[in-house]
Amino acid sequence: MPGSRRAPLQSQHRSTMAALSSPLRVCRGILKELRAIQGPSYKKSLAYNYVMDQFRKNKVTGERYCRAKQEAHHASHTYLCLLASTRNHLVLHNLYHGKGERSPEEVASLVGLRLPTQPGGKGWEK
Amino acid sequence: MLIGKYACIANSCLMRTFQTQTSRSKVCLRNQHYECVARYSAATAERKRFYQDVSISQSEGGLYEINLDQRKLKTPGGKLFTVPNEALAIAVATEWDAQRDTLKFYTMHLTTLCNTALDNPTQRSKEQMITAALKFLETDTICYRVDEPHGLVELQKNEWDPVLQWIEKRYNVAIGSSASILGPEIPEATKDNLRQHLKSYNFWSLTGLEYVITQLKSIVLSLGMIDRHLSVEQAVLLSRLEEEYQIRRWGNVEWAHDYDMYELRARTAAGALFVHLTSESSTVKHKLLQD
Numbered sequence: 004m005p006g007s008r009r010a011p012l013q014s015q016h017r018s019t020m021a022a023l024s025s026p027l028r029v030c031r032g033i034l035k036e037l038r039a040i041q042g043p044s045y046k047k048s049l050a051y052n053y054v055m056d057q058f059r060k061n062k063v064t065g066e067r068y069c070r071a072k073q074e075a076h077h078a079s080h081t082y083l084c085l086l087a088s089t090r091n092h093l094v095l096h097n098l099y100h101g102k103g104e105r106s107p108e109e110v111a112s113l114v115g116l117r118l119p120t121q122p123g124g125k126g127w128e129k
Numbered sequence: 130m131l132i133g134k135y136a137c138i139a140n141s142c143l144m145r146t147f148q149t150q151t152s153r154s155k156v157c158l159r160n161q162h163y164e165c166v167a168r169y170s171a172a173t174a175e176r177k178r179f180y181q182d183v184s185i186s187q188s189e190g191g192l193y194e195i196n197l198d199q200r201k202l203k204t205p206g207g208k209l210f211t212v213p214n215e216a217l218a219i220a221v222a223t224e225w226d227a228q229r230d231t232l233k234f235y236t237m238h239l240t241t242l243c244n245t246a247l248d249n250p251t252q253r254s255k256e257q258m259i260t261a262a263l264k265f266l267e268t269d270t271i272c273y274r275v276d277e278p279h280g281l282v283e284l285q286k287n288e289w290d291p292v293l294q295w296i297e298k299r300y301n302v303a304i305g306s307s308a309s310i311l312g313p314e315i316p317e318a319t320k321d322n323l324r325q326h327l328k329s330y331n332f333w334s335l336t337g338l339e340y341v342i343t344q345l346k347s348i349v350l351s352l353g354m355i356d357r358h359l360s361v362e363q364a365v366l367l368s369r370l371e372e373e374y375q376i377r378r379w380g381n382v383e384w385a386h387d388y389d390m391y392e393l394r395a396r397t398a399a400g401a402l403f404v405h406l407t408s409e410s411s412t413v414k415h416k417l418l419q420d
Contacts, residue, residue, distance in 0.1 A: 023360055040227040049185065050223045053216065077357045078405045082220070084361040085398035089236050092391035099384035 023080045030058045033079065036086035054079075175231040183226045185218040193218035197225065206248035213333070217243070217406040238399030246336040246407075255335060259327045262339045262348065263320055266304070267312065270347040270368055274308040281374050288370060295358055296349050300326060304349070323348070330408065337403035344368075344396045354401055361398045365390065 023029070033054050038045045045051055061075045111118050180197035187193055192211040195202040195218065202210040202225075212218050217239070224237040234241070253261075271289040275281050289306070297304055302322050307313040330338060341351045345368040354364040366373060369390065376386055 037223070040223065048223070048226065049219045050226075053219045073357065074405070077360070078402060081361050081398050081402045081405070085238070085395055085402060088391045088394035088398060089238070092388065092395055093233070093236055095384065095388045095391065099388065 023076060026058065026061070026076055026079065029076070029079045029083050030054065032083045033086065036083065036090065039090060040086070175233055178228050178230055178232055180225075183222045185215070185222050187215075195222055195225065204244045204247045206244075206250065208247050210243065210247065212243055213407060217403075220402070220406070236395075238396055239403060242337055242340060242399060242403045245340075246333045255328075255332055258335050258339050259324055262327060262335075262342050263324060265342050265346065266315055266320065266323065266348045268346075269304070269349055270345070271349050272304060272306045272313050274306050275371075276308045281371060284374055285370060288367060292349060292353055292359070292367065296352060299356065299358075300352075330404075333407035334404045337400045337407060341397055341400035341404070344393060344400060354397070355404055361394060361401060365394050365397055369393070 024032075034045075034051065037048065037050055037054070041048050041051075057075060057079070061072050105113070108118055180200075182196075182198055184196045185193050186196055188211065192213060193215055195210055195212075204210050212221060221239050221243060224240050227236075271285075271293060274285050274289075293304060293306060296302070300322055302319040303316055304319060305313040305315075327335065327338070338351065338355060341354065342348055345351050345354075345364055347368055350359065350364045350368055353359040354361060359367070372386070381387065
């Protein structure tokens with residue numbers, strides 16, 4: 004039933020097509036990501052101070068520099084997306100791709116086999 | 130010296146093209162032997178984090194530098210790593226600060242883009258970059274349509290047509306779409322028009338824009354995002370529309386679909402942010418006035 008399966012994608016798309024989330028949410032999202040990166044001392048970091056500074060400034064001068072505010076909103080949303088996607092990508096990378104090649108034992112056990120423990124296997128003594 | 134040695138491992142444009150194909154395979158560990166042979170080949174290798182503090186400083190020319198402990202960061206080409214403004218410097222510094230025990234250069238997209246712009250490893254001129262970017266218009270993702278299955282045809286029409294209409298209006302050009310294997314006929318006037326527009330970008334922002342275009346495989350979606358008509362998530366979704374359709378139909382595989390999607394999002398967001406931060410920006414000037 005392709006028709007019924009198409010619907011969820013479109014509705015998901017519509018929801019992402021909606022306006023960007025509010026500046027406050029974006030700000031909090033970025034701070035959350037910074038905390039994930041830098042740990043509890045994240046409030047001392049350069050990025051924390053810069054982000055807070057920017058959000059405060061744009062709040063105060065929002066009316067005068069409307070275009071700049073919009074720009075800043077889009078840029079902050081983009082930055083949040085960069086931080087979150089990089090983190091998620093790394094999680095998946097470590098989970099599925101980060102371990103390098105499997106050892107012969109692991110590969111064998113994947114398909115339910117075991118490597119011979121005796122050197123040379125069968126007929127070694129001859 | 131030490132910094133130069135380590136920083137030279139950071140990836141470059143050359144590597145990125147290669148990396149897109151190989152990052153999913155297991156080249157990471159094997160590559161380590163060849164690092165000293167070709168320093169660009171080490172983008173997927175991981176090195177120990179050799180510094181504690183990351184800070185930025187402003188040099189005399191007004192450019193910003195990155196300091197790892199007391200040492201200055203350099204590019205793979207051996208140049209001093211400098212960026213034009215504070216915001217970009219902080220974002221790059223945050224990337225270096227985000228590394229834990231090992232340096233994972235494949236997660237440091239902004240650093241990579243700066244390196245590419247600084248070193249220009251393929252020695253390209255602005256003209257060449259614009260021509261390369263415009264080549265994507267002839268094979269733009271959203272101009273190629275399928276004629277079956279019906280569900281996908283509808284989806285492409287509903288989701289892609291509005292963006293196409295938007296760009297045609299915004300830049301006053303004709304692009305169109307086609308289901309033929311040759312794609313739509315793009316008028317010369319359209320290319321000239323967009324070429325003029327791309328010329329207004331400086332070398333740095335053009336580097337970022339071209340990166341975004343090669344990620345999304347679409348000029349239309351890239352400009353839509355740079356002009357703030359689309360968010361990164363929307364642009365990535367529209368670029369992967371057919372894949373998303375197939376996922377709905379056949380199921381989602383986390384280690385392939387989600388993995389690719391997050392990678393594409395991260396790269397696209399980095400490129401968009403890079404363009405934003407390196408274009409001449411009125412916000413930066415206002416701030417200086419306010420202080």
